[in-house]
Amino acid sequence: MNRVNLFLLNFLDVIFFIICVTFKILVYGRHLETGYIKTESLFIPTIASVIIIVSISFIFKTKVRSKMLYILNIIISSFIVSDLIYFRYFKDIISLPVLISGFQLGAVKSSVADLMNFKDFLYFFDVIFIVPFINKCVRSRKTDISISYRISVLVVLLFLGVLTDFKSFYNLSKEQPRLLSTMYNKVYITRKLGILNYHCLDIYNSISANITKLAPISKEKVDTIDDFMDKNKSDNKNLKGSVKGKNLIMIQVEALQEFVINASINGQEITPNLNRWVKRSEYFDNFYYQVAAGGTSDAEFMTNNSMYPAPAGAVYFLYSGNKFQAMPENFKNNGYSTAAFHGFRENFWNRDIMYKRFGFDDFYGEKSYRQDESIGLGLSDKSFLNQSLVKLNNMKSPYYAFLITLTSHFPYDAVDKYGNFDVGNLKGSLIGNYLQAIHYTDEQLGMFLDKLDENGTLKNSVVMLYGDHYAIPKDKEQQLFKFLNMSSTSDVNWEKLQKVPLLIHFPDESVKGVNNTYGGEMDIYLTVCNLFDLPGKDMFGKDLFNPNSQRIIFRNGSFIDKNYYYSSQDDVYYNVKTGKRIPENSSLKKDEEDVLNQLGYSDYILKHDAIDKLDK
Numbered sequence: 136m137n138r139v140n141l142f143l144l145n146f147l148d149v150i151f152f153i154i155c156v157t158f159k160i161l162v163y164g165r166h167l168e169t170g171y172i173k174t175e176s177l178f179i180p181t182i183a184s185v186i187i188i189v190s191i192s193f194i195f196k197t198k199v200r201s202k203m204l205y206i207l208n209i210i211i212s213s214f215i216v217s218d219l220i221y222f223r224y225f226k227d228i229i230s231l232p233v234l235i236s237g238f239q240l241g242a243v244k245s246s247v248a249d250l251m252n253f254k255d256f257l258y259f260f261d262v263i264f265i266v267p268f269i270n271k272c273v274r275s276r277k278t279d280i281s282i283s284y285r286i287s288v289l290v291v292l293l294f295l296g297v298l299t300d301f302k303s304f305y306n307l308s309k310e311q312p313r314l315l316s317t318m319y320n321k322v323y324i325t326r327k328l329g330i331l332n333y334h335c336l337d338i339y340n341s342i343s344a345n346i347t348k349l350a351p352i353s354k355e356k357v358d359t360i361d362d363f364m365d366k367n368k369s370d371n372k373n374l375k376g377s378v379k380g381k382n383l384i385m386i387q388v389e390a391l392q393e394f395v396i397n398a399s400i401n402g403q404e405i406t407p408n409l410n411r412w413v414k415r416s417e418y419f420d421n422f423y424y425q426v427a428a429g430g431t432s433d434a435e436f437m438t439n440n441s442m443y444p445a446p447a448g449a450v451y452f453l454y455s456g457n458k459f460q461a462m463p464e465n466f467k468n469n470g471y472s473t474a475a476f477h478g479f480r481e482n483f484w485n486r487d488i489m490y491k492r493f494g495f496d497d498f499y500g501e502k503s504y505r506q507d508e509s510i511g512l513g514l515s516d517k518s519f520l521n522q523s524l525v526k527l528n529n530m531k532s533p534y535y536a537f538l539i540t541l542t543s544h545f546p547y548d549a550v551d552k553y554g555n556f557d558v559g560n561l562k563g564s565l566i567g568n569y570l571q572a573i574h575y576t577d578e579q580l581g582m583f584l585d586k587l588d589e590n591g592t593l594k595n596s597v598v599m600l601y602g603d604h605y606a607i608p609k610d611k612e613q614q615l616f617k618f619l620n621m622s623s624t625s626d627v628n629w630e631k632l633q634k635v636p637l638l639i640h641f642p643d644e645s646v647k648g649v650n651n652t653y654g655g656e657m658d659i660y661l662t663v664c665n666l667f668d669l670p671g672k673d674m675f676g677k678d679l680f681n682p683n684s685q686r687i688i689f690r691n692g693s694f695i696d697k698n699y700y701y702s703s704q705d706d707v708y709y710n711v712k713t714g715k716r717i718p719e720n721s722s723l724k725k726d727e728e729d730v731l732n733q734l735g736y737s738d739y740i741l742k743h744d745a746i747d748k749l750d751k
């Protein structure tokens with residue numbers, strides 16, 4: 136048998152592993168590809184990471200080596216498919232903290248099923264139909280390669296792999312100084328280094344973050360954060376204490392995305408009731424969601440704490456032991472009774488634990504409601520809101536009531552129960568199902584607000600209503616652009632659609648109209664502190680009625696204001712009005728630096744449980 140055949144027979148499993156796994160990772164990379172980061176740039180770091188894995192397999196004899204590579208191939212393919220499903224909904228990459236937090240979407244079987252694609256299973260084609268055959272050939276060899284040969288191959292491959300991979304990491308660390316240590320943008324890392332390098336870095340950072348937690352708090356760091364907080368106060372000129380002593384009814388609406396407000400289909404308003412209440416309220420039409428991996432829980436965390444979501448995973452799981460200075464506790468310290476209302480499982484998103492941490496007197500969860508009508512995930516908004524009306528009326532005034540709706544939850548597949556809202560030729564599509572779902576929820580919200588109006592509650596209460604996050608995920612962007620007749624499907628136009636409505640209804644409707652201030656969920660708490668004259672110290676975000684900036688910061692380091700949008704996913708700046716890409720300049724670079732500083736301060740407080748160490 137000639138030398139080539141012998142070589143092939145000896146190492147066919149290794150050669151196939153390198154080719155196949157590299158190919159799979161590059162194919163996966165195409166799902167993340169953008170106009171600015173091409174998959175080709177992934178080849179070097181990917182092949183380097185694969186060769187490092189292969190080099191380690193040479194520690195073992197052929198039989199064990201082939202088995203190890205087979206198992207690793209299955210694990211890597213499983214990670215790729217899981218990352219694909221996760222990216223389609225969360226526009227992010229799974230991280231160890233997310234796995235620790237529990238893949239919340241998993242609780243919604245239909246969501247995961249709806250995000251899966253038959254083609255995803257092609258990632259397992261080789262491990263099912265080809266590798267077993269290759270391994271049989273390789274294991275049929277009577278003789279094995281010598282240990283000295285194995286060690287020399289291991290050393291050479293490891294050296295080449297590590298050297299090449301180090302260069303890729305080094306280049307990225309120069310291009311984005313804080314990215315590798317903070318991982319504030321996991322998509323960008325994966326686009327640049329590939330999924331293997333990303334997950335290895337994630338595991339390393341997660342372990343080192345837990346070790347960092349044990350390190351003593353740095354006084355210098357706390358002083359720097361204190362300085363920022365001192366500058367970040369609201370000047371409270373407008374509407375300070377204007378509703379002091381009134382009740383606050385805060386309604387977080389599941390997947391209420393801004394594009395449906397005042398929109399119609401076939402001449403019918405999608406949200407006629409909200410459109411009516413928008414006219415009677417202060418309506419913020421440039422209000423963005425800022426959630427990250429924590430989904431709905433991120434929205435409520437930001438609203439009640441004015442702190443950013445965790446860089447990976449959900450605060451509600453990773454930092455459930457922390458101290459907070461949350462809105463409920465603030466209200467309670469100022470004579471209010473407080474309660475949270477949500478008709479779903481109390482432990483979903485670890486709410487029962489976290490709401491105690493936030494200082495809510497009561498949490499009315501699934502067990503507090505008659506489960507008399509289920510739509511989608513659980514208790515219908517109709518039943519939830521009707522039963523909540525009774526609970527609200529029994530609360531001691533003044534009170535802060537925080538309600539979270541449920542029915543309009545992805546993938547909006549309970550279409551037979553949403554009522555008969557005709558979506559025409561959109562019927563059966565994700566956006567068509569969504570419009571039916573949100574039309575149903577709008578009807579229930581209209582009933583709820585009208586009843587509060589009729590029974591006089593609104594004369595003595597402020598209502599704040601907002602959407603928790605987007606409804607239409609990125610992989611269905613074409614459906615949304617088509618519905619909105621938007622020809623230009625640019626990144627900027629997509630970003631400008633990532634808004635949710637915020638309406639604030641005042642008791643005497645003295646304050647109403649469209650407010651174009653650029654804001655987000657991070658700004659709700661400081662706005663409440665100004666309106667209700669509550670202490671508003673050591674908070675990020677701004678007061679929407681006295682804004683000290685028009686910038687909205689997102690967890691992945693991106694930001695938008697009335698002039699510019701910075702996409703950290705591509706490290707690209709845009710002019711918001713023209714949609715055109717613009718070169719970085721010193722002022723934009725300074726903004727980017729400031730954004731990363733603020734995210735870093737918030738992360739430091741979370742990681743070191745340091746909220747009560749500030750201002751000392």
Ligand code: GP9
Pocket residue numbers: 239240389429430431432479480483539541544
């Ligand atoms: C479940 C509901 C959904 O309680 O809040 O959470 P989400 O999946 O949207 O994060």
Ligand code: MN
Pocket residue numbers: 389390430431603604
């Ligand atoms: Mn949600």
